[in-house]
Amino acid sequence: MTKEKVTAAVGMISDRHILSVSEHKPRKSRKPYYISAVAACLLLCVVIAPFAIAYSLQGGGDHGGDNHGAYGIYFETPHAAFAAIGEDDILRRAVEMADEITRLNLELRGEDPSTDGIDCYEDHRDRLIRFEFRSKVDGDMAIIYIVYNGVTKPYYLGEHMPSLVRSSLIGTTPVEYVYDEGLDQLDAKFRYKGIDYCLQYTSAEPSEEKLLSYLEKLLTE
Amino acid sequence: MTDERIIELFFGRSEDAIKELSAKYGKLLMSLAYNVTGNLEDAEECCSDAYLGVWNRIPPERPSPLSAYVCRVVRNLAHKKYEYNKARRRNSEYTVAINELTTAVASEGAVEDEITADELALAIDAFLDMEKPTDRELFVRRYYFAETVDEAAKALLMKPNRAAVALHRQRERLRRYLIEEGYII
Numbered sequence: 001m002t003k004e005k006v007t008a009a010v011g012m013i014s015d016r017h018i019l020s021v022s023e024h025k026p027r028k029s030r031k032p033y034y035i036s037a038v039a040a041c042l043l044l045c046v047v048i049a050p051f052a053i054a055y056s057l058q059g060g061g062d063h064g065g066d067n068h069g070a071y072g073i074y075f076e077t078p079h080a081a082f083a084a085i086g087e088d089d090i091l092r093r094a095v096e097m098a099d100e101i102t103r104l105n106l107e108l109r110g111e112d113p114s115t116d117g118i119d120c121y122e123d124h125r126d127r128l129i130r131f132e133f134r135s136k137v138d139g140d141m142a143i144i145y146i147v148y149n150g151v152t153k154p155y156y157l158g159e160h161m162p163s164l165v166r167s168s169l170i171g172t173t174p175v176e177y178v179y180d181e182g183l184d185q186l187d188a189k190f191r192y193k194g195i196d197y198c199l200q201y202t203s204a205e206p207s208e209e210k211l212l213s214y215l216e217k218l219l220t221e
Numbered sequence: 222m223t224d225e226r227i228i229e230l231f232f233g234r235s236e237d238a239i240k241e242l243s244a245k246y247g248k249l250l251m252s253l254a255y256n257v258t259g260n261l262e263d264a265e266e267c268c269s270d271a272y273l274g275v276w277n278r279i280p281p282e283r284p285s286p287l288s289a290y291v292c293r294v295v296r297n298l299a300h301k302k303y304e305y306n307k308a309r310r311r312n313s314e315y316t317v318a319i320n321e322l323t324t325a326v327a328s329e330g331a332v333e334d335e336i337t338a339d340e341l342a343l344a345i346d347a348f349l350d351m352e353k354p355t356d357r358e359l360f361v362r363r364y365y366f367a368e369t370v371d372e373a374a375k376a377l378l379m380k381p382n383r384a385a386v387a388l389h390r391q392r393e394r395l396r397r398y399l400i401e402e403g404y405i406i
């Protein structure tokens with residue numbers, strides 16, 4: 001059976017089968033649930049955060065570990081979480097940045113998942129993406145971990161992850177980046193509000209040239 | 222706007238007909254043309270030619286369903302463009318999808334030579350009728366619309382790995398069906 005014959009036959013399949021795609025109705029998303037869940041967690045964090053900061057200022061931060069009496073804060077939503085460690089100023093900037101990212105997450109989640117919105121289907125909940133921001137000022141280090149759910153597929157990289165990164169890096173100055181194909185890990189250094197950060201991207205998915213080329217474009221714009 | 226209303230606009234020779242057709246099905250048609258040709262400019266050209274073709278054919282034709290009709294027009298044009306590009310070694314996702322399917326059902330037998338593409342299409346139709354709705358749509362997305370496995374999986378809320386496995390099993394089932402029905406040996 002020749003390829004031409006198979007090609008022609010597939011091109012002649014019945015209208016009723018074509019209609020299954022052309023008349024396809026996207027399934028309902030869980031958007032309202034997610035938005036309300038994120039909003040609830042944000043509210044919770046507003047209540048908990050002052051206590052967490054106060055606790056940390058007393059030297060009890062769980063996320064410390066450097067030699068400067070680190071202050072810690074921990075923030076978590078079902079889809080986004082971060083921990084920050086550092087001196088007052090760094091902590092303030094970290095919280096600022098995390099707030100911005102969290103706010104952007106909410107905005108992204110407001111989009112229609114069937115088009116270009118963030119993927120928020122239950123099937124994909126187990127896919128985690130991690131952004132790690134490191135800041136070095138006079139030897140101190142601030143780290144923000146953002147566990148971001150549902151954007152690991154290469155298909156989404158051009159759609160969602162970069163827009164998150166792009167939005168998060170407003171006003172930053174790209175410095176350099178290194179992509180380790182073997183580890184499927186990307187380290188990008190950039191400057192945000194006067195602080196040098198290192199963005200580390202890792203994914204459970206196989207490495208993608210698309211990610212590299214997109215981020216190359218992103219960071220050189 | 223309903224398909225019937227769009228067809229009425231064509232019959233009334235209103236230029237809004239193409240505008241409305243494009244608004245309703247433009248994204249789908251563009252995606253189909255792009256998947257087959259693998260080139261944005263070619264895809265746009267195919268869609269433009271398809272709109273012109275539909276304009277020239279309606280009236281007198283009154284296709285129902287309209288969406289399948291325009292998909293067929295675009296796919297035929299895109300396939301011609303694909304053949305042209307193939308001669309120039311410009312590949313697309315369509316190549317991958319067709320190779321995938323051909324590998325599964327191809328064999329070297331005299332019987333296959335006597336089967337026409339029409340007969341094979343009827344066999345595939347009958348096979349698809351027996352498939353579950355999700356599997357059927359997955360097949361059409363992959364082999365008719367030449368979507369990538371990831372795209373098809375996303376549309377069906379499946380994990381890509383699961384979709385790839387489902388397609389593999391489906392090709393096996395199709396092969397067995399064609400053997401049972403005497404289309405291939």
